[in-house]
Amino acid sequence: MAAAIVGTVAVVLLLLYPAWSSAAGEGQRLHTLFSVECGDYFDWQSVGLLHSLRKARQPGGVTRLLSCTEDQLSSYRGLGIGHTLEVPSFSRHPRTGDWYPAINKPAGVVHWLKHSPEADNVDWVVILDADQIVRGPIIPWELGAEKGKPFAAYYGYLKGCDNILAQLHTAHPEFCDKVGGILAIHIDDLRALAPLWLSKTEEVRQDKSHWSTNITGDIYGMGWISEMYGYSFGAAEAGLRHKINDDIMIYPGYIPRPGIEPLILHYGLPFKVGNWSFTVVHWLNHVQTDAEFIVILDADMIMRGPITPWEYGAKRGHPVSTPYEYLIGCDNILAKIHTRNPSACDKVGGVIIMHIDDLRRFALLWLHKSEEVRADKAHYATNITGDIYGSGWISEMYGYSFAAAEINLRHIIRKDIMIYPGYVPLPGVKYKVFHYGLRFGVGNWSFDKADWRNTDVVNTCWVKFPEPPDPATVMKEDPDARERDLLSIECGRALNKALYLHHKRRNCPRLDTIHIKSNKIDQISTAKKFERVTHESSQSSNRANIGSMGAVRKKIVERAIATVSPVHRSRRFTRSSRMWIIAVWVLSIIVFLMVISMFFTDRRRSVSRHRASRSLKPHV
Known part of the structure; x- marks a missing residue:
């Protein structure tokens, strides 16, 4: 009997739970944020996320926090992608000069809290990443979030919460939660957290002595996940303990738990289905290859023979490349700023022969370092970079050398390749x-x-x-x-x-066919020269014929006409001269006859006058 009563109560509670949840959310104002930078890379991600939010019928407003420099903003074309708040770019830190675009996320949230009227008319905030697809509405109170207890997804690889990193950067390492990906938080908690999130990110980012993989879990050991630790350490400082969920989000390619329907797809990692694959970053994960070594060339090169790794001694950990001695930045302040291992900076480029395993762990770092050097306009000068234009054109080359130095790839430098x-x-x-x-x-x-x-x-x-x-x-x-x-x-x-x-x-028409057509056109234009008499009029006729042809063949015909044999030209000139001579002779004869005619006419008139005067004298 008691069991029946308990069962009945449980059923009633389950039936009433949605109503209680709805009642708890009545009057609760919700807003969603995500952070991006200027550029095509983030624009298509923004389109995907915004579309999924609309399709999921996410309640409340959505704001895209757009971090751009003034130079970027002047040429940026994506302002119409959803509701956008422009925020100052922290990619290049205004105080330290550190290049770290991920810090724009906490910096953008701080700016939104200070300058957006939306922040004064909201109770709950959901913060997402741009590279996510939402499959259903994200309602904080339905997920169990409370004031003082935000909701977040589990990020188990943040092992810095368990070691010296947390002990150094928070007074409450026991409160450090391994979370990220999605955050559902009360506005009051966010106001307390945001400044700490930003300052702790700056703090961890500057702690280069503890960037190593065994401390942070960052596979690159480059401090790329400093912002994630900044959040966890900032939340610990603010005394926030999270409702942690490991089922709300999944990386495509991972196997979901039975019966679980994740609300968020986070496509930050490569994934594939059969022969199809997708990654947000680079070629390596787009193309299926069983090659052991990869040869990378520039477009402005001509091959004279095959390049094989074994011929030049390439091996894992030791790529082969050619010397670029003008990369003087490897020896000065540029390397000291952009790599922790400046002594390993090799002045190389042009031809690269690298093991596929080295390339997989190196490529993304190459991209990041190129962006970092490109943004460092304070060190563009020729005496620092060796760039004769002093405009950062060789930032990618330094990006390569500095990235290789970071993971201690030492090159076999060969002068006999290029x-x-x-x-x-x-x-x-x-x-x-x-x-x-x-x-x-x-x-x-x-x-x-x-x-x-x-x-x-x-x-x-x-x-x-x-x-x-x-x-x-x-x-x-x-x-x-x-x-x-x-x-x-x-x-x-x-x-x-x-x-x-x-x-x-391309099956272009044969050259001999073009020459035949050119000769025919030349003959037509020559005939018109005879009719026109003057050489200039014949030239204009020739140009008219050429102008009537297609643009593609115009130059070819002009070239063909320009190469008409000198003998043919001399014949045409001779014929033209004869015509002139004949015309002059005819004109001379006509003039001569006219003069003679005038002379005899005057003679007859004078004779007539003389006779008339003689006939009048007897009457006088």
């Missing part, structure tokens, strides 16, 4: 790569890729670069200069051969 055309080669070396990034020339001929930046040589049939000289004409006594010029000629010829084969694969 050469710039125009440079004197090493004796006896058979280079595998031409890197034509700089101007080079032989005699009066030269080539600079920058001169062809706005010329479409790929889609215009049979167009090519100026032909380099014949190698047989290189007769220099200095063997070094001779080898240098021969390599330059080889590079120029290789580019033109590549263009020729490209046009051939």
Whole structure:
């Protein structure tokens, strides 16, 4: 009997729970926040998150906290993506100069609390990441959040909560919760937490001596998750203990628990289904490859032979590359600012041969370091970077060297792989790569890729670069200069051969067909010259014929007409001269006859007058 009563009460409680939950939420004002930066990368994530929030019918307003510098904002095109609050960028810290974009999240929340009227008209706040998809409404009170007890997802890898890191950065390490991903918090708690969240992030970020993986759990050991620790340590300082849930969020690719429907998909890690895969970051996880080594080249290179890792001694932990001695930033303050291991900074670039395992742990760091150096405008100067333009153009090269130094990848540097055309080669070396990034020339001929930046040589049939000289004409006594010029000629010829084969694969019309058509057009224009008499009028007729042709063949026809044989031109000139001579003779005869006619007419008139005067004299 007692068991029946207990069961009945339990059923009634279960039936009434939704009503109680709804009643608890009546009058509760809710707002959702997420933080992004200016750029296409965050724009498409914003579109995805906002769409999912609308589809899930998330109650309350949604604000995108947009962190941009003034320069970025002036050219940014995504302001119309949802309701947006512009917040000052902390990517480059205004006080320390540290490059750490993740700090924009707590900095943006602090700015929203101070400057947005929405913060004065809300009871609960949900904070998400941009790389998330919401599958249902996120209601704090339905998740069990209370004032003083925010709700969050479990982040088990934050092992710094259990070791010296927490002991150093919070007075209450016992309150440190391993949480993140999603936060549902009362506005009063958020006001107390936000400044601490920001200051603790700055504090952990500056504690470089405790960035190592065995302390933080950060696989890169670079302090990238300082913001997450900033949150946990800030919450501990504020005395907030979380309602922690390990089922609300899942990374796509992970196996869900039976019977659990996660509310949030967090696609921050690579995942795949069959042959399809997705990652928010880089190629390595987009492409299925069973290669052991990867060769990375630049587009402005010409291959002369195969590049194999075993030929140059590449191995795991020791990639092969070519020397870039002008990267002087490896020896000065630039390396000291951007890497903890400046002594490991190798001046390399151009050709890279790297083991796939090294590349997987290195690539994301390469990206981050490139962004970091690019943002460091205070150190763009030529005497610091070696960049002759002093504009940060080689930030990516430093990003590579500094990232490699961070994970202690020491390079095997080979001078016998690549050469710039125009440079004197090493004796006896058979280079595998031409890197034509700089101007080079032989005699009066030269080539600079920058001169062809706005010329479409790929889609215009049979167009090519100026032909380099014949190698047989290189007769220099200095063997070094001779080898240098021969390599330059080889590079120029290789580019033109590549263009020729490209046009051939595109099924461009045959050159002899074009010449025949050009000759026919030339004959028509020549006939019109005879009709026009003057050389100038015939030229304008010729230009009119060319103008009526398609734009693609126009240049070819002009070139063909320009190469008409001198004999043919002399014949046309001779015929034109004869016409002029005949015309002059005819005109001379006509003038002569007119003069004679006038003379005889005057003679007859004078004779007539004389006779008339004689006939009048007898009457006088």
